[in-house]
Amino acid sequence: MSENILEVRDLVKHYPVTQGVVFKKTVGQVKAVDGVSFGLRAGETLGVVGESGCGKSTLARVLMNLEKPTAGSVEYKGQDISKLSGGALRRLRRQIQLVMQDPYTSLNPRMTVGDLLGEPFEIHPEVAPKGSRRAKVRELLDLVGLNPEHINRYPHQFSGGQRQRIGIARALALRPEIIVCDEPVSALDVSIQAQVMNLLEQLQGEFGLSYVFIAHDLSVVRHLSDRVAVMYLGKIVEIGTEDEIYERPTHPYTQALLSAVPVPDPMQRHNKAIIRLTGDVPSPISPPSGCRFRTRCWKAQDVCAEQVPLLEIRQGSDHPSACHFAEKREIVATHEV
């Protein structure tokens, strides 16, 4: 087994909620990420799923060192990335890159593709000497399945799927080891989505990349991930291999989430039991005491309000699950194809 290339320990990111204009006072904290730990192994894809507001995008920002964590650490090969600065930080940035969700707003409309993809080389001139940059950019375009002749075009001359390919090429430019993908396919149509997913898989094989793949679409995550972490209100509630999460989920939230995904097969319309969650996700400013899912959970007991369930392997679960009453339940009838 390969060792962890990225190690996240008890990561916390709170945003202050302020009141007043001149004399700002902090009246609360949005607990966007609240104690998250996991490891990313070299060459694997870790999927992170959860609904809107669960903190998955904040997690991406902290992993990228775009936000400083409130507490806890992110270690890349033993170095705490939030403590780096200057040249060391710049060298680190080469290794962790980001693919963003919206290919329409993440590319500067006034820059040509050649400039967009050449910019990383200006910040990191050691990667490609000045004379070779044009050729490098052409190579990148070819790599992601775009026509290298289009190097002088502007982003608006490309379709959504093509723009996402440009975004991926930009992330690849510096040959990073880790790419954080924040909802890379959710803005795309299905026929284009499959093309981009296949491209991500192919690039991973070619360059031995590690992905942190953040998405809300559970089918997409299963298709691409080796391991999966399920987030709810700033915490990981369950983490395990793709099989463990999809075939033997033990946390009630994971079970409810999986059961709500519509399966594209009308024959299964009547033989699947959907677990209906009532109500909405509570506010991350004042999450419920104890287990954060208890307000919507059908298994909740008194203990759930008193004790925070730890993310650990427990009786009834062969992988870490943060539920006092973790128990296997088959939700998805998986079959081999």
Added chain:
Amino acid sequence: MSDILVSEQSAPGSGGSGRPSGRLLEVDDLRVEFRTRDGVAKVINGVTYHVDAGETLAVLGESGSGKSVTAQTIMGILDTPPGFVTGGQVRFHGKDMLGMSEEERRRIRGEGIAMIFQDALSALNPVFTVGFQIAEQFRVRRGMGRAEAKKRAIDMLDQVKIPNAKGRFNNYPHQFSGGMRQRAMIAMSLALDPEVLIADEPTTALDVTVQAQIMDLLAELQRERQMGMILITHDLGVVADVADRIAVMYAGRIVEEANVYDLYAKPAHPYTMGLIDSIPRMDEKGQQLRTIKGLPPNLMNIPPGCPFNPRCPMAQPVCREKVPPLLQVGTARASACHFAEELVNRV
């Protein structure tokens, strides 16, 4: 007569056939184009479908396929200019709506046909309370007084299962969560008891657990009221769960129409087949994603022949020359492919 209406898509510009058929809502050979500075985009190129009381027709397609523009034309909310209807009919109870006066159309909107939109936050008016926006309809259209209209509006909020409906009456849209806003919009569109509900991507912006709640609610309300429903979506999962019939759109045409079971079991058009093969499935392991190569066509310059031919793995010379009409294959389905028979009869 079979369940499928067969259209002659190859005859551009012809008006609808105008035959009465006792259908609730029919779109007959509809053609719409957008005239812009850059040229004319042929957005709808002969779309024919119908919906009857109590049934759900899903209109499936990717962005730019014309599914929403068809709905906007039915509702009479197409932006003109740039959009112009250049042919065809939209019949409600057998009467062509496109020829009606604005006054007549207004009477149908809300009571005959109502619509819900994808983004509830921008569909609701931010400066009026949710309760007011629902009650307004009862006052304007039913001539009710303030107090009675309020009672009815609270009743509607109850029906869409908004907790504490009375207390929520005076809330503004921004005070509602995404799922609740969608519920409020459903309450608003159903207030006048329409016979047909058009739902344009009603759950696309929502999380899966909320999506399941909203789809349940829609199915339940439809059953109670025996409404016809047109569900516009790109999500093959949602469609499999709720639709009775499916019409698949591509480049402004219906390329396949079939009941939901036939369509998934044996698609009769290469585009449908490609779509089904390209979605990742949660219940399958070791699945290979097959892709549809290329991009959807530019609507200002649709390729001659079958619009799907540049992307089609089965394309033959005939596909580049002749537009395949939407013809019946087998008993109760239709496909606009020259090789539909072969596709259906394969083992």
